[in-house]
Amino acid sequence: MAKFFNSLRDGVGFDLILVGAAMLFLLALAGLPLVYNVLMSFQQVDMFTLGQLIRPFAGFTNYAAVVAQPEFWLVTRNTLIFVVGSMTGQFVLGFALALFFAQKFPGAATIRGLFLVSWVMPGLVVGAIWSWILAGDFGVLNSVLRGLGIIQSNIFWKSDPSFSIWAVIIANIWLGLAFNMLLLSVGLAAIPRDLYEAAELDGANAWQRFWTITLPMMRSTIGAVLSLGLIGTLQQFDLFPALTEGGPANTSNVAGYWSWQLSFQLYDFAKGATVSVMMFVLVLFASILYVRSTRHEVRG
Amino acid sequence: MKLSTFGLAAGIALGALLAAGPAMAQVTLKIWSIDGVDRPGIADTFSKEFDEQNEDIVVEYRGIPFDDLVNETLRAFATGNAPDIVSFDNPDFAMFSSRGAMLDITDRIANSQVIKAENYFPGPLNSVTWDGKYFGIPKYTDTIGVFYNKDLFAKAGITEPPKTWEQVAEYAEKLTDPANNVYGVTFSARAGEEGTFQFLPLIQMSGGDYSNVNTEGAVAALELWKKIIDNGWASKDVLSLGQWDSTGTFNSGNAAMAISGPWEVDRMVEDAKFDWGVALLPTLTDGGTRSSALGGFDWGIMSTTKHPDEAFRALEYFASQDNRIFEEFGSIPPRSDIPLPETGIALKDAALKVFQEQLQYAQPRGPHPEWQKISKAIYDAMQKALTGQMPAKDALDEAQATIKGIVG
Numbered sequence: 001m002a003k004f005f006n007s008l009r010d011g012v013g014f015d016l017i018l019v020g021a022a023m024l025f026l027l028a029l030a031g032l033p034l035v036y037n038v039l040m041s042f043q044q045v046d047m048f049t050l051g052q053l054i055r056p057f058a059g060f061t062n063y064a065a066v067v068a069q070p071e072f073w074l075v076t077r078n079t080l081i082f083v084v085g086s087m088t089g090q091f092v093l094g095f096a097l098a099l100f101f102a103q104k105f106p107g108a109a110t111i112r113g114l115f116l117v118s119w120v121m122p123g124l125v126v127g128a129i130w131s132w133i134l135a136g137d138f139g140v141l142n143s144v145l146r147g148l149g150i151i152q153s154n155i156f157w158k159s160d161p162s163f164s165i166w167a168v169i170i171a172n173i174w175l176g177l178a179f180n181m182l183l184l185s186v187g188l189a190a191i192p193r194d195l196y197e198a199a200e201l202d203g204a205n206a207w208q209r210f211w212t213i214t215l216p217m218m219r220s221t222i223g224a225v226l227s228l229g230l231i232g233t234l235q236q237f238d239l240f241p242a243l244t245e246g247g248p249a250n251t252s253n254v255a256g257y258w259s260w261q262l263s264f265q266l267y268d269f270a271k272g273a274t275v276s277v278m279m280f281v282l283v284l285f286a287s288i289l290y291v292r293s294t295r296h297e298v299r300g
Numbered sequence: 301m302k303l304s305t306f307g308l309a310a311g312i313a314l315g316a317l318l319a320a321g322p323a324m325a326q327v328t329l330k331i332w333s334i335d336g337v338d339r340p341g342i343a344d345t346f347s348k349e350f351d352e353q354n355e356d357i358v359v360e361y362r363g364i365p366f367d368d369l370v371n372e373t374l375r376a377f378a379t380g381n382a383p384d385i386v387s388f389d390n391p392d393f394a395m396f397s398s399r400g401a402m403l404d405i406t407d408r409i410a411n412s413q414v415i416k417a418e419n420y421f422p423g424p425l426n427s428v429t430w431d432g433k434y435f436g437i438p439k440y441t442d443t444i445g446v447f448y449n450k451d452l453f454a455k456a457g458i459t460e461p462p463k464t465w466e467q468v469a470e471y472a473e474k475l476t477d478p479a480n481n482v483y484g485v486t487f488s489a490r491a492g493e494e495g496t497f498q499f500l501p502l503i504q505m506s507g508g509d510y511s512n513v514n515t516e517g518a519v520a521a522l523e524l525w526k527k528i529i530d531n532g533w534a535s536k537d538v539l540s541l542g543q544w545d546s547t548g549t550f551n552s553g554n555a556a557m558a559i560s561g562p563w564e565v566d567r568m569v570e571d572a573k574f575d576w577g578v579a580l581l582p583t584l585t586d587g588g589t590r591s592s593a594l595g596g597f598d599w600g601i602m603s604t605t606k607h608p609d610e611a612f613r614a615l616e617y618f619a620s621q622d623n624r625i626f627e628e629f630g631s632i633p634p635r636s637d638i639p640l641p642e643t644g645i646a647l648k649d650a651a652l653k654v655f656q657e658q659l660q661y662a663q664p665r666g667p668h669p670e671w672q673k674i675s676k677a678i679y680d681a682m683q684k685a686l687t688g689q690m691p692a693k694d695a696l697d698e699a700q701a702t703i704k705g706i707v708g
């Protein structure tokens with residue numbers, strides 16, 4: 001018995017307590033809601049049985065019903081466009097800016113800091129601002145594009161089915177740009193300078209240095225930025241109610257907003273839960289890919 | 301000695317407290333609504349007055365933001381902590397009354413000296429009715445009509461506001477002036493309740509209703525709306541603009557007509573630098589069936605209340621103050637027996653007269669317990685047709701199939 005308590009104080013038991021506490025915390029705050037959510041997607045949930053755990057079992061009928069919704073494939077397609085579009089934009093522009101501000105010139109650090117303004121702004125505020133910028137008749141973006149001679153007539157970003165999803169993507173890229181740039185800047189700063197000096201002495205040009213030193217050394221940072229980007233993009237909610245409400249006719253609706261809409265606007269909690277479980281499976285798949293790709297990473 | 305004096309005093313105090321207890325047997329009423337969250341409104345003001353006037357009743361009023369009210373009440377009801385009285389937006393009411401969450405007050409209304417069913421406009425009254433019984437009383441109401449810019453009308457040589465939707469399109473064409481950034485008409489066809497709010501009346505005018513949306517008249521009306529947008533007589537952004545923003549373009553002179561409701565009047569009096577008027581919502585054919593959307597809130601007692609008598613007394617008090625809600629809160633009373641007082645602002649008084657007349661034709665959305673799903677089917681179909689993704693007929697047929705699955 002004494003041995004047991006000793007082990008709790010300074011042995012293996014102590015480690016187990018630490019791990020156990022963390023696991024308990026995870027289980028209670030992340031695990032239980034998740035299980036509840038999965039459970040709910042297999043039950044017949046009613047607005048008035050929301051507080052109960054035991055409800056009639058529904059099998060896969062909720063899943064079948066979600067797939068049978070006329071907007072299901074449209075929402076799936078939009079979600080893919082939204083995720084790929086937002087992540088590409090945020091990453092490419094973020095990386096370009098990070099490389100730019102990694103150059104030594106006066107005020108580089110200060111200006112880079114100013115970019116964070118976009119990141120600290122709440123999504124709803126960003127949505128309201130972009131809502132004005134993207135307005136069809138009197139929007140700033142249209143008048144700029146017209147001034148540059150790129151377009152002849154106004155684009156109705158929020159109301160035209162072929163542009164509505166891009167309206168949200170543009171706003172989301174702007175919102176996530178600073179975060180990407182910041183993480184990538186940190187990764188850039190961690191690469192030892194002498195590598196570049198040695199390469200330069202060997203006659204490598206800028207493009208070769210980027211391709212053979214920067215990119216490989218940034219591998220883990222890029223992996224982290226992309227996986228965080230995926231999660232952040234799937235989580236994005238505020239911009240949708242502020243810009244398009246998923247319209248017109250669901251052409252800018254994505255899984256995350258749809259799930260909220262089903263649960264809290266249409267009070268169809270079972271379908272809302274079902275959509276979020278589907279999203280969860282997607283993220284799980286993406287995280288497995290990410291973990292596998294970084295497993296054999298060599299750290300410099 | 302000292303100790304015993306203290307003991308005596310304590311004893312007397314305790315005795316007094318016990319004796320006073322039963323005499324002041326107070327009933328606590330919990331009242332929830334959206335008023336009082338940002339500025340004083342009907343529910344919080346009247347609740348406080350009712351509390352002060354009744355010694356035997358304590359009112360605990362709670363203001364909840366609009367977007368959270370239904371969710372919060374659902375949760376409270378599911379866990380047994382529901383309020384005694386709650387006030388909902390009228391399309392949300394049926395969801396609660398149809399599921400036995402609201403108290404049936406039909407008999408109480410029949411015996412009441414204050415609340416009389418026949419005093420109410422039929423539309424608002426219908427929204428608290430389920431299965432032929434009354435589950436609440438209307439709190440205030442509103443509806444929509446056409447605002448028109450008289451100056452622009454005169455310039456285009458048009459003397460009368462439009463009577464039919466065909467005329468709306470015809471006038472809109474004449475009034476559209478791209479050189480001056482003027483659209484002929486503006487309305488709200490957004491992906492939300494406001495979209496249904498503005499389009500459902502056209503379905504109703506065609507002889508349909510929420511469970512019968514693919515009527516010939518509705519298809520024709522939707523095609524007409526599409527024509528108005530396609531020809532640039534209305535901005536394409538009506539698909540994403542709410543009524544408040546849409547009417548904002550009317551106020552700034554960028555639209556010659558606007559479909560909206562009395563909540564716009566105060567701002568319009570301030571902002572609009574031109575002569576304007578309000579007309580009844582146009583019909584599909586000349587002299588055809590009238591309809592318009594019904595907005596506004598309802599009062600109801602939740603079925604879990606332990607004090608139905610006191611709660612009904614509160615409702616009676618609220619109803620007895622209906623004649624104050626226009627002057628003090630700018631809302632239209634849901635009753636035909638209360639004349640609206642003159643405000644002295646000619647444009648406003650004229651506008652409100654039209655809206656009061658329009659209220660006779662206002663029809664509720666639903667009532668149906670799954671209203672939100674029906675509403676989504678309607679505004680999705682409307683938007684599919686307006687953006688040209690589907691012909692109007694097919695879009696409304698699809699909505700009809702969805703709604704049939706919900707209504708049964």
